Amino acid sequence: MPRMRGPAEKPADFGGVMLKLVRYCKKYLPVIVIALILGAAGTICQIIGPDQLKNMTNAIAKGMPALVHGKPVMGAVDMGEVTRIAWLLVGLYAGYAILGYAQHWMMATVTQRIAQSLRKSISDKINKLPLKYFDHTSYGDVLSRITNDVDAIGQTLGQSLGMLITSVTLFVGSLVMMFYNNVIMTVCAIVVSLLGVVIMMVIMKYSQKYFARQQLALGDVNGHVEEMYSGHIVVKAYNGEADSVRRFKKYNNDLYDSAWKSQFLSGLMNPLMNLVGNLGFVTVCIVGGALAINGQIEFGVIVAFMMYVRLFTQPLSQFAQAFQNLQRCAAASERVFGFLEEPEMSDESKKPTLLGRDPKTGEPTRVRGDVEFKHVSFGYEPGKPIIHDFSASVKAGQKVAIVGPTGAGKSTMVNLLMRFYDIDGGSMSIDGIDTSTVPRSNVHDQFSMVLQDTWVFNGTVKENIAYSKQGVTDEQIEDACKAVGLDHYIRSLPQGYDTVLDDKSSLSQGQRQLMTIARAMVQDAPILILDEATSSVDTRTEELIQKSMDQLTVGRTSFVIAHRLSTIRNADMILVMNHGDIIERGTHDELLARGGFYADLYNSQFSTLVA
Structure with a gap:
């Protein structure tokens, strides 16, 4: 069973965001307009049907027996006229079915194209966004935009938009035809229908708050189950089962209470609307019978009105659903277009691809791997620098280790080197070429990376x-x-x-x-970055990897970020960072002999291992 949706989230600017959606769909607008026209035309066929049934009923009634002076007198039913009207009805209802099918086919095709285009736009946008965007936006939020929000837009355009047009056509058309046939019966039908509208609005007012509570309770239940499942070992280790069960019981009871009330109230809608519709039939029969006895209307008008009453009340509940879905569509569109309008990385299509190219001939060549940092400064947020003044010169083929406590800026320096972020000041160069003067992709081609977080697709x-x-x-x-x-x-x-x-x-x-x-290893790039590459393996595997790494780093410039200082003793240069600055640099033996910050770090790890 599909999950019940809560009340539609209200967009900040309904008109503005819907205008953006219209502009985005402009190349599909002619097809959408044609589809809606076909749907309206099919609905008109449906509206004309009861009026022709009225004519057929009257034609049959003329040939029915009549009492004259207490004796039945047989009339002659004009079967030619009845047959003609019957074929006309067949044509009308066939037209209604065919036009309705055409509308749904066209709208389904168009909306899926729009959804496909939106997903592609979001996917393209992801590749153009700077990494700093994802520093304050969760991946789950982005995933929700490309799935839930795009689906909401597609469903609304495919179903609710067509429903709204056909409902308006059905409502107005039925009302016009009812007035055309008889004003008194139309007024009576409207009065009864207004009763249904009032009932529907009252139910919606009370049910919406319970739908909202249901969604919150559902989120609590799902979050608790996910949390307990992912951490079930910790829960068992600390004997937290009883507390977990108690909290789940509370969330589950809240979900039951809100779901029961919301389902019960929303379930009242159809029976009550059917009651109103049946009251409309009764009213039409009573009023129509009185008018027919007085000779003011023919019997066929009553038959037509019984169908028009149903057609007139049917769109009332559809209006509320369509408008609610349009609000949900606007809210989803607001999130999607808000994402698409996020500032992008600068366009680098015109920058020359200099790295890995011979400066004279332009032929592909291998980068040597000379790397230089000059007075680099950087902060993730303006006014809050993390890297203050970082300078270092690394020769091709050297193995450089960057060490320091957590938060010192080690991984940040690697991210800056690969141009995942743009620096605030200073410069970085590879083989004397400033990395900011070439495309990011050209920089990325020169690196192989092994991060702390593994990724297998x-x-x-x-x-x-x-x-x-x-x-x-x-x-x-x-x-x-x-x-x-x-x-x-x-x-x-x-x-x-x-x-x-x-x-x-x-x-x-x-x-x-x-x-x-x-x-x-397979990438075989000239520069290698190892960010805690051995953090998830045991000591024996670490030794094997270390030997492999020693072979891999031959002839390559290597940057190694490590907390296990025993793994970087053979580094050509060790940069010791703290609070965004290099506080020490040198080889392992030189730094130990100096007895400074690095020596304290190393000795503390060694003493811990010995203990």
């Missing part, structure tokens, strides 16, 4: 390791896996290197880390 082992690298051979992939000690495990998988990895894969965190290291 849904695909084969082979595809994961060769990610985004063209022309990689099976032999290269296998050699990389052998270097990190992963080859034996992969061959034990059902399809070996062709095994598909997904959320059900039995890869441990350490094995995932080994796979990302193998991926970096």
